Amino acid sequence: LRTTYLGRIAEAEDEATLEALRVEAVGKKGEVSLKMRELGKMSAEERQVMGPKLNALKDEINSALAAKKEALADSALDERLRAEWLDVTLPGRPRRTGTIHPVSQVTEEVTAIFADMGFAVAEGPQIDTDWYNFDALNIPSHHPARAEMDTFYMHRAEGDDRPPHVLRTHTSPVQIRHMEKHGAPCRIIAPGRVYRADYDQTHTPMFHQVEGLALDRDISMANLKWVLEEFFAAFFEVDGIKTRFRASHFPFTEPSAEVDIQCSWEGGQLKIGEGDGWLEVLGSGMVHPHVLRSGGVDPDEWQGFAFGMGIDRIAMLKYGIPDLRAFFDSDLRWLRHYGFRS
Numbered sequence: 417l418r419t420t421y422l423g424r425i426a427e428a429e430d431e432a433t434l435e436a437l438r439v440e441a442v443g444k445k446g447e448v449s450l451k452m453r454e455l456g457k458m459s460a461e462e463r464q465v466m467g468p469k470l471n472a473l474k475d476e477i478n479s480a481l482a483a484k485k486e487a488l489a490d491s492a493l494d495e496r497l498r499a500e501w502l503d504v505t506l507p508g509r510p511r512r513t514g515t516i517h518p519v520s521q522v523t524e525e526v527t528a529i530f531a532d533m534g535f536a537v538a539e540g541p542q543i544d545t546d547w548y549n550f551d552a553l554n555i556p557s558h559h560p561a562r563a564e565m566d567t568f569y570m571h572r573a574e575g576d577d578r579p580p581h582v583l584r585t586h587t588s589p590v591q592i593r594h595m596e597k598h599g600a601p602c603r604i605i606a607p608g609r610v611y612r613a614d615y616d617q618t619h620t621p622m623f624h625q626v627e628g629l630a631l632d633r634d635i636s637m638a639n640l641k642w643v644l645e646e647f648f649a650a651f652f653e654v655d656g657i658k659t660r661f662r663a664s665h666f667p668f669t670e671p672s673a674e675v676d677i678q679c680s681w682e683g684g685q686l687k688i689g690e691g692d693g694w695l696e697v698l699g700s701g702m703v704h705p706h707v708l709r710s711g712g713v714d715p716d717e718w719q720g721f722a723f724g725m726g727i728d729r730i731a732m733l734k735y736g737i738p739d740l741r742a743f744f745d746s747d748l749r750w751l752r753h754y755g756f757r758s
């Protein structure tokens with residue numbers, strides 16, 4: 417019995433065979449166990465001889481099983497180590513990582529520069545009511561500015577009694593939403609997507625603006641000029657960059673100004689911050705009292721400036737990107753070329 421079992425254990429090649437052997441030999445109904453049960457029927461002398469022998473045999477089989485089990489596990493591990501051998505000195509496979517879109521990059525740059533001047537970021541919905549997009553900004557129903565904006569209107573089913581919604585044509589409605597919620601004083605910028613039905617080399621139906629709004633008791637155009645010049649100097653990395661304020665008109669500011677930055681065109685090469693050329697980059701002005709009132713802010717106590725700037729446009733200028741439409745084509749070669757690595 418002993419030789420058979422020890423022999424078979426030594427030859428076992430896997431754990432399942434070992435387990436079967438354990439059941440067969442020392443399991444409840446195993447051969448050795450059954451023999452031990454028969455001890456009771458033996459004479460005292462026989463029992464004295466056989467008892468210890470059987471016990472010793474059981475122990476021996478159990479430890480043979482345990483030893484073999486460990487040996488099997490060891491060799492399984494050896495086998496894995498051999499099979500899964502890895503050459504850590506091999507060069508890695510190149511992996512294509514994405515890039516940061518110029519619009520995202522520039523939005524972050526703009527946000528960081530204004531944050532340094534104490535401006536927080538505000539947000540508003542891209543689908544807004546025509547009240548926030550127009551009326552609250554002093555653009556009443558039949559004002560020509562509504563037609564000029566090439567507005568996308570949301571379809572309304574018959575019987576829908578919700579107010580008319582539009583894709584916001586500018587980020588200015590965020591001025592109203594922010595004033596309603598937080599009142600004055602305030603210093604915020606609101607970057608985001610805006611929509612107009614227009615398409616050519618410098619216009620896409622969706623583009624990006626950043627709105628600015630600063631309200632306090634004595635904020636003036638001079639503060640606006642300082643903030644914008646500070647911004648352009650930091651953004652275009654040109655100390656003392658010149659700006660030009662041209663009188664203009666927006667229904668939501670009075671007075672209003674369009675702002676140009678200094679540039680030169682030498683040999684077809686555009687340079688920002690030098691020369692005597694001008695590039696228009698934003699609209700601005702002192703917030704109209706009607707607009708303050710729409711936002712629940714008292715124009716007898718508060719005043720301030722607002723501006724709206726095209727993010728895609730300043731991205732094109734800073735990074736020399738010729739065609740606005742390419743921003744939104746999702747062409748991987750373009751994204752790899754103009755995108756930023758984090």
Ligand code: PHE
Nearest residue numbers: 586588666699700722723724
């Ligand atoms: N909302 C204007 C536009 O989209 C820009 C602007 C914002 C002008 C704030 C003045 C004040 O053209």
